[in-house]
Amino acid sequence: MLRWGSVAAMLGVTAALLLGGCSETELVLNTGKVVTKPTQTPPAYKIGQPYQVEGVWYYPKVDYSYDETGIASWYGPDFNGKPTASGEIYDQNGLTAAHKSLPLPTIVQVTNLENGRSLKLRINDRGPFVNGRIIDVSRRAAQLLGFHQNGTAKVRVQVLADESMALAAALTGGSGVPSDQPQPAVPTAAPTTAVTSQALPSTTSSTASTVATAPAATSTTTSTAPAATRAVAAAQPDGRVTQTLVKPSGIFIQAGSFTQYANAQKLTTELSRMGAATMTPVKVGTQQFYRVRLGPIASVPEADRLLEKLVQSGHTEARIVVD
Structure with missing residues (x-):
């Protein structure tokens, strides 16, 4: 960036x-x-x-x-x-x-x-x-x-x-977007994984030393x-x-959302060792998801600390949200 x-x-x-x-x-x-x-x-x-x-x-x-x-x-x-x-x-x-x-x-x-x-x-x-x-x-x-x-x-x-x-x-x-250059598809060089969880709406600076661009994409x-x-x-x-008027809000870490209740329950149990963890059913269109969050969290530094811990333990899709 x-x-x-x-x-x-x-x-x-x-x-x-x-x-x-x-x-x-x-x-x-x-x-x-x-x-x-x-x-x-x-x-x-x-x-x-x-x-x-x-x-x-x-x-x-x-x-x-x-x-x-x-x-x-x-x-x-x-x-x-x-x-x-x-x-x-x-x-x-x-x-x-x-x-x-x-x-x-x-x-x-x-x-x-x-x-x-x-x-x-x-x-x-x-x-x-x-x-x-x-x-x-x-x-x-x-x-x-x-x-x-x-x-x-x-x-x-x-x-x-x-x-x-x-x-x-x-x-x-x-044209809004170049008509002869449609939105590029995800290139084969970019890693993809099977979808086992999906982030819901209401979702994310340290110096980056290198930026690698996926080679197969078309410039727009x-x-x-x-x-x-x-x-x-x-x-x-x-x-x-x-x-503007704003209502009180809290800081949470959304660790993931799952289509399988058992997977969401397992993660909720795991997160409960770190703090208050909740699982909430949420519908996106016709699809039922189970959203797992940790919080509310008292401060941004504390949220950063917990997020880093989650990412290091393998929950790379976890993110801080405000709700």
Whole structure:
């Protein structure tokens, strides 16, 4: 992945603390990435090939229904001025973010579930590549959302479908996705396993030293300049922070969800040695699943510790969720 303030910005954060109800304001924002050579090419719409970071495969795809809760982190000075996965140069004072699989660019709404602050951001980078993090925002975004000092926050990330589709269309000459280059299939080089469990909706930064790209995938990158440049400028988030009401939420580790009750019960018993473990039946369409979670967990550091323990014990699909 690739990623990237000021005293005036901190004054804006202080002012935001006075917000309440449904008012809006304009406020005056650490993880790892892989650095590649900067490009001077016009903005491009990229879905991307499956890629591997530290032994884990990631599969970029279009998902306009994406709506996920989890833990956000931020990255700043160490990456400021370096290239992002989209080819742009990272600006830690910009309103951007990194995500592991959403197309570049995608417009998302990020809401801090701890204080109700909500902000539009543009995904232009890959990451974060640490278990338990779902998005890495710029330093300015972290300041505006109110977690710059803490480093992490419970968040909800939602793709803004209309804005993202309009941006994709502008960058691809109206097609949204290059018509002659359909979404690439999972390449044979990427490892696959039999499905014995399935993650349910409501699902995830350390420096990655290597990124391996699956060799069989077809690139889905399109650029139309200067229209592309104008489209990105028009889609740039304006920095308005909306104060919304948020209900109390807790941190959990979702260790898995199973179609077989016996498998879910076995994992629940195993997790009960680590803390409060629950098994909940959930239907996805017509399919019945049994979701196994550990929690609620008191803090992000504790959740990180437990998640690492689960992953090391073989539960590699476990993830931190907020509910």
